[in-house]
Amino acid sequence: MPVITVSQINRYIGSVLKGDKNLQGIIVKGEISGFVRHYKSGHCYFSLKDRDCAVKAVMFASYASRLKFQPEDGMEIIVSGSISVYERDGAYQLYVNDIIPLGAGKESIALEQLKRKLSAERIFDESHKKKIPFMPKKVGAVTSLNGAAIHDIINVLTRRYPLCELYAVNAAVQGESAPQSICCGITQAESAGCDVIIIGRGGGSSEDLSAFNTEAVARAVYNCKVPVISAVGHEVDFSITDMAADLRAPTPSAAAELAVPDIRRLAEITDNLVSRAGKAVENYISRKISAYTEISSRLSAQSPENRLKLMEERLGGLMNRAETAINRRINDKESDLREAAGRLDSLSPLKVMARGYSLVYSDEKLVRDSDEISEGQRVMIRFNGGGAEAEIKKIW
């Protein structure tokens, strides 16, 4: 009998297993245990076990990267793959190329599928999102009336916007009847004339989200004619209801805040409107007054009275000018006259006589030459003051 090496035997077993159709392309059910993802290569190593046995399994990174969930210890799964030998250790293992989770995992797969389906129907589209009315008269709340959510909503609405009416529909938010209960609640709130509807859980993070991940609730939210705010309250992952809702709030309180305006802000708006109205009227009146002033001044400018006044003014001006002209001329003449009189005065014989000259008259005639008189003739002498009669004694 020939001696063979370990490598040969392992390689041989490997080829035997590869040739066995019962071990190739198989589907195996089991629970994950000892799951490790190699941080560098990304390959996943774990054991697949049932109650009694276990088999080593490896999933290479190229396959593992396609998984839509994170495998964890204890997860019930179904894997597809083939059995082969790891020659170095002489160990056979399951080479996995896909993993399908069972149980809780199954639900998450179904949820993914539902999301894809509804998304394809454009149920989550932004274009379908309705605007929340600014001042809703009636706010609907579909939630458990025994839960904390409704109290939070009442508190916020009372503080923020007591003008509204709250229409609270009791609904089961968990358990088998929950989806139908929520759907009916939405319809009920809608037909009661609510302007916006809040749907939410009773609070408490351990509560089951599943009702809000059902197709029925998503469609009810989508089909609701009035805006829906979801307050399912799950910070890690959005529920399908969140995605279908017109607005998503992290908590019921936040949903109530988003649903209504703040009354203090409204009071501000009110006060602001009052001052705006006052200003508007002031402006209006002052505009009217200036328009009135302008038009009446234009009108009075055209009145006969005013025209008469204008003409009077013009006439007055003309008269003034005439008077001034005349006065000037009179003044001119007067000064002429004064000058002439002055000159005349200086030429007056009386002035000459005042300086000591005398006048001699013969028969009332002024004597200018000695030829005009003869010796022995009587003449009259006139002095500046008084006069005398004289007799000519000698002529030369």
Added chain:
Amino acid sequence: MENTDFETNIKQRGQIVSMLEKGDIHLEKAVELYREGVKLSAVCRKQLDEAKIKITEVDGYAPSK
């Protein structure tokens, strides 16, 4: 006016203010609008001050607990 809801009142008042601001109306109308606006403001303020939330609770389908 007192019977009209707050939203309608405040909206109407907004319209009045806009009309006043536009200003192409008769004086008598402006005065009348202003009077109405002031009255509406008082009503709005009163409505805000006196607002009290009304709560209706109804049983839905298969309520929990």
